[in-house]
Every structure is written in C-alpha cells, then in structure tokens.
Amino acid sequence: MKKTIKIRAYIQTFFFLLIAAISINHGLEESGQGIPFLSAASLHALCPFGGVVTLYQTITTGTFVQKIHESALAMLYSVIVLSVLFGPVFCGWVCPLGTLQEWIGKLGKRIFKKRYNRFMPIFINSKLRYLRYLVLAWVVYVTAKSGVLLFVNVDPYYALFNFWTGEVALSALAILALTMVGALFVERPWCKYTCPFGAFLGIFNLFRIFKIKRETSTCIDCGACGKACPMNIRVDKNKTVRDHQCISCRICTSEEVCPIPDTVEFKTGGGLSEN
Amino acid sequence: MKIKSGVLGIIIFLAIFGGIAFSSSLGYWQTESSKEPAVYDSGEFEGMPNPGDIRGSYSFSDVSEAFGIPIEDLTMAFVLPEDTDPGEFKNKDLELIYENLKEEGTEIGNGSVKLFVALYLGLPYEIEEGTFLPLEAVAILKEKAEPTEEQIEYIERNGIEVRSYNAEESPALEMDDDAKTSGEETDERTINGKTTFADLLDWGITSESIGKILGTDIPEAGLSIKDFCTQKGLEFLPIKEELQREADALDQG
Numbered sequence: 001m002k003k004t005i006k007i008r009a010y011i012q013t014f015f016f017l018l019i020a021a022i023s024i025n026h027g028l029e030e031s032g033q034g035i036p037f038l039s040a041a042s043l044h045a046l047c048p049f050g051g052v053v054t055l056y057q058t059i060t061t062g063t064f065v066q067k068i069h070e071s072a073l074a075m076l077y078s079v080i081v082l083s084v085l086f087g088p089v090f091c092g093w094v095c096p097l098g099t100l101q102e103w104i105g106k107l108g109k110r111i112f113k114k115r116y117n118r119f120m121p122i123f124i125n126s127k128l129r130y131l132r133y134l135v136l137a138w139v140v141y142v143t144a145k146s147g148v149l150l151f152v153n154v155d156p157y158y159a160l161f162n163f164w165t166g167e168v169a170l171s172a173l174a175i176l177a178l179t180m181v182g183a184l185f186v187e188r189p190w191c192k193y194t195c196p197f198g199a200f201l202g203i204f205n206l207f208r209i210f211k212i213k214r215e216t217s218t219c220i221d222c223g224a225c226g227k228a229c230p231m232n233i234r235v236d237k238n239k240t241v242r243d244h245q246c247i248s249c250r251i252c253t254s255e256e257v258c259p260i261p262d263t264v265e266f267k268t269g270g271g272l273s274e275n
Numbered sequence: 276m277k278i279k280s281g282v283l284g285i286i287i288f289l290a291i292f293g294g295i296a297f298s299s300s301l302g303y304w305q306t307e308s309s310k311e312p313a314v315y316d317s318g319e320f321e322g323m324p325n326p327g328d329i330r331g332s333y334s335f336s337d338v339s340e341a342f343g344i345p346i347e348d349l350t351m352a353f354v355l356p357e358d359t360d361p362g363e364f365k366n367k368d369l370e371l372i373y374e375n376l377k378e379e380g381t382e383i384g385n386g387s388v389k390l391f392v393a394l395y396l397g398l399p400y401e402i403e404e405g406t407f408l409p410l411e412a413v414a415i416l417k418e419k420a421e422p423t424e425e426q427i428e429y430i431e432r433n434g435i436e437v438r439s440y441n442a443e444e445s446p447a448l449e450m451d452d453d454a455k456t457s458g459e460e461t462d463e464r465t466i467n468g469k470t471t472f473a474d475l476l477d478w479g480i481t482s483e484s485i486g487k488i489l490g491t492d493i494p495e496a497g498l499s500i501k502d503f504c505t506q507k508g509l510e511f512l513p514i515k516e517e518l519q520r521e522a523d524a525l526d527q528g
Contacts, residue, residue, distance in 0.1 A: 007280045011287065041306035063313045063328040066385070070305040071298070078294030082287060086278075093287055146403065147327065148386075210278055255280055267277040 008092070008249065012099040019096045022046065023161035043161055044149065045069050048090070049197040051076025053151065056144035067149050079201070086266075087208040088201035091191060092247035097157040097179075098191055102230070104183035117187040117232065125232065128193050129245060136196035156190060187230040192245065202244035210266055212241035212252060218263045225252035225264045235264060310337045318399075326393040326400050331367030331385040338366070342392050348419070351512070352391055352412035353383070354437050357465060373437060381407050381435060394430070395420045402429060409437040414512040438501060464522040466515050472496045472503070480521050488517045 022039050029040035044050050050072030054065040058073070079090045091098055109116045120128070139151045152158050153169040156176035162168050163176070182189035191198045214225065216239060225235035231245040235252045250266055251257060258264040278286075298304040312328035315321050324341050335355075339346040350361040353369060366385040373383045386406045393400030394416050408416075413434035416422055422430065464478050473496035475485055482493045494503055500518065504511040 007284045011284050039306070045306035061313075061325070061327060062316050063325060066331065069307060070303050071295075074294060074298035074303055075291075077298075078290045081294075082290045085286075086283065089283065089287055093284070094291070210276075250280055250283070265277055266283070269276075 011093050012096075012102070015094045016096040016099045019043070019046070019161060027165055041071065042067065043158055044152075045071045046075060047072060047157070048075035048079045049200075050149075052197065052200055053139060053143040053149065056140065057147055065143055065147055065149055067152070080204075083201050083204035084208060086210045087205050087246055087248040088198065089248045091195075091198050091201060092249035095157075095191075095197075097160060097195075098188055098247070100160065101179065101183040101188045101190060104180055105187045105230070108184040108187075111184070116185070117230070119185050131193050132195055132199035132202075135194050136199040139196045151196075187232075188247075191247065192231060198247075199244075202246075205242055205244050205246050210268055212246065212248070212250075213265055213267055213269070214239055214241075215263045215265070218260050220260060222259065224257045224259060228252055228257040308332050310341070312341055315399075320398060323398065326389045326396075326398055329366065329385065329389045329392060331365065333366050333385075333388075334362060335364050335366075336362040338388060338392060342396060344392060344395055348395070348415055349388075349391075352409060352415050353388070354409050354411050376407075376435065376437065381405075383407050383409065383435065383437065387412070390430075391416065394422050394426055397421060402426070405433075407433045407435050410434045411437075411512055414510050418510075418512070464525065466500065466519050466522065470501075471499050475500075475518065475522070478522055479525050480518070484521055485518070488514060488521070 021035075022041060023043055025035050025038050025040045026042055028034045034040045039046075044067040050065070050068040051074075054068040054072065057063055057065050064070070082089050105116070142150050152172065154171050154175055156172060156179045159168045159172040159176040163173060179190040186192065212235065214235060219236075221236065223236045226233070226237065228251050229235055230249060230251065231243070231247060233241060233243045233246055233252075235241055241252075248266070253264045253266055254261050295304055308330040310333060312324040312326070312330075315323055315325050326342070329338060329341075333341075335346055335349045338344065339349060346361050355361055355364060356372065366388045369387065370377060370382065370384040376383060382405075386403060387408050389400065390402060390406045391408060391412050392398070397420065408430055413430045416430060417427065466475075472485060472493055476482065476496060485493050489503075491507075500515065501511050503509075504514055
C-alpha cells in the first residue's frame, strides 16, 4: 500500500498558521497588546511578491513602493533561489492562499467526486491560464507608474489575513469570496488563472534544476499522475514537466499517486530538448 | 539526483528562515520603515533625503525631523484638527480626516505630504497627476517656497478648500489617547475656516483692529473670515495669522 506523504500538508499548515498569527499580532501590536517573541510585521513586509512590484522603483530611485520594505526583497531572493532549484515550491508548499484553496478543494472533491476540477472546457481553460501573465504585467506597470501598491485593492491574500481590520477594500474581499467559491469547483482557481506571483514563479519551470520526470520504460500509462495533478497538467504525456503552471507539489510522483516506484520522480537531469 | 519530500521540506524551511537570518545579520531584514527616507544617490541633491520615500507611517514629527520643515507649517498646511498632536499624527491618517473628500473622488494623503515637502524644499520630485493639497498648503508654498510657474499652476489647480472636510465635520478620527492633547489647552480663540467676524468681535477684538488688518472696513459680521478672503481674492493664511496674533494678545492683556 502506497505511503501517503503528509509532509507538504504539515508545512502548508505551519505557514498558514504562522502568517495568520503574525497578521493578528500586527493588529494587536498597534493597540499595544502584541504577543512577545512573535513577529508583528505587516503582511506586505513578508510577502515576496512585494519584492517583485517594488523592483522597478528600487532599481531606478533606490526607494521602495509604499508599504513595501527591504524584507520583501529578502523574501523574494530566497524564493528565487528555491525556484531556480525546484520550481514554484513556494506556491505548492508555502503560500497560505494556495493552502486555503486546497482545503476548500477537498470539500469540492467530496461533493463532485471525479467531476471536480474538470468543469472548465479544455479550450477555455488552456487560454485562461495565460491571464495571470496579463495580471502580472498590469500590476508591475501600475505599481511602477504610481509608486503605490494598488494591487492591495484586489489582493485576496491580503484580504484573507486582514478582513477583520476594516482596512480591506471591498473589491479584494469580493475576489477572496469568488476564489473560495471557485475552489469548490476548480482546484486552486486563483493560482491557475490570476495569481501574478504564480505567473512570475511559473517562468522558473522552464529551466529549474530539479524537475518532475517520468520514466517511460517503467510507466504503465495508467494516467494516474495526470489525473491527480491539481493544475491539470498532463504529466502522463510528458517525459519532463516544464509546464509554466506546475507548482512542484509532487502529488504526481511515485511517493504519492504513481503506482510504480521510481517512475515519476523529482530529480535533476534532462535538457531542454528532452520531452 | 533525486530528492525526497522530507528533504525538500527541510530545504524550504532552511531557505526561508535561513534567508531571514542571513538578511538580519546583514541588517537588511527591515519589516517597517526606519523613518529615515532614502537619499538621492546622484545628481545635484545627492545625499539629501528624497520626499518620494516618505511613508504613510511617518508622523509629522518624523517628516519635520527628516526634512527640517517646521512642524507648525505642516500642521497648518494640512489643517489638522485642533485636538491633534501633530508630533504623533501619521501621514496616512490624513485619509481618515479627509475621508469624505476621498468619496468625492479626490484625496489628500501621504502623496500630498510628499508633494508639499518636495516643493517646500525645492527638491526634484515627479508630480503625479491627481495629487491634491489643501489651500492652506498652497498658500504656504507660495509664501515660503519658490515653486516654478508650472508648479504654481499645478498646485493652484489642485488646491482644495478642506475646512469643511476635516475632523470638525468628518467622521471622528480615532487616535490613541497619547496622540491627543489634553484639550485643556484649546481655547476658544483659535481662528479657523469657520470663524466669523462676529466671533472676533465677541472675543473683544475691535472692529478698528480688524479693519486695519483687512485694509478695509469690517464686512458683514456674520461672514466667515475665510469666505471674506475668498470673495476678495485675498490669501487667508497671512490674514488669519495677523488676526490670531490680535486674539492671542487679548489673553496677555
């Protein structure tokens, strides 16, 4: 019987609770009741995407976009190192908004069984996935032009950990609600179609060092890896996964769903031409 | 080389928390503004603080200290409510004071402070279209700074009469107790945009003194000083200051 890997779930839960606790502590600190030994940094200070949106301003003027600080850039550098090595593991293992969508998705799977994550017509689905690059371009452009973190007005991640503060724009709350409802039908809808940071990290899938690789000589073509992929990537049709949407969650590997040992694995090797 | 989930999990932890520890050791792990704005790194103003880096979390005293602008000028420019301690008042709280203004499609906030500071000191700053200033700030800039013709044209076009929007009529600005003064010091002889000539007379200022300051006979007593200045095309701020001196002299007398 296949061993179920729970390590990722533990790590996701840890980061979700950590960010929630820090966000609550941030509010408590402002009222003079902060919890000692726990960071009270603002969410913007800890989000590596802040590093992406401030890059233009930081390079050209040496200053930071409103609400962004050095820590966001430090986080971005760590995430870039991880992404060069392993692809967007930040999305699959750390991002609390992705975690929340996965939790809601578990409910969706119970309700819709095999139909879950298969509602969207393939043609529309494949085109819609590039929308997040438009979002990324828009966010970087408007932030560079204005020097203001306008994305916060539509950011469901900020809304998730600040909805009780009264500082969240209604538009961000609405997008969070849409994301949560959408996650009942589609696995990680925000990540798939809209997340600008996911779009940025997705680029690393093209040249990351550790890749998802399928050994064709032992593969029995059961299609389990492709069916299990939360991002609807046809792992079973590739030797090496370079899809920009892979989140390196490793669900497709022999550790999780692949029934044949050493067949779908997370490893180095394989050039760009291999597929 | 293969990698197992457990090892990957450890590497993720090491990269994130190790990255934080490493940047902390270099002094780079800053999660909040140091209240010291970044400086221009080249050109004529190299080494001087850059108004573009003023944050909403800066208090008026932070701005005053960083840029050497008298806090009184900042207080007067942004028409802070009388019971507010300007030293503790944060730039971002301007949005609360002028919340109603925001609902009408204009905004006075941190961007306005950046613009005011840049023009006050004559520092290079790319004006963002749609940045507004209170008329009081416009008056101070025209009096104390040396804005270019183009800048004057801009700030006059984007100057807003804000008296009716600030805390006197807007939703109450909730601030920490220590950010407020005791209130005991607030006397009733403080001139603001609503003060009428009748108020001045009630306080004991003679119509002769008022007329001397205005350079004309005292108008209808029920008219506010601010409205009078607007009607006559006079600058409110210097007249207000002179009248305030008269009012203050009553206490000393």
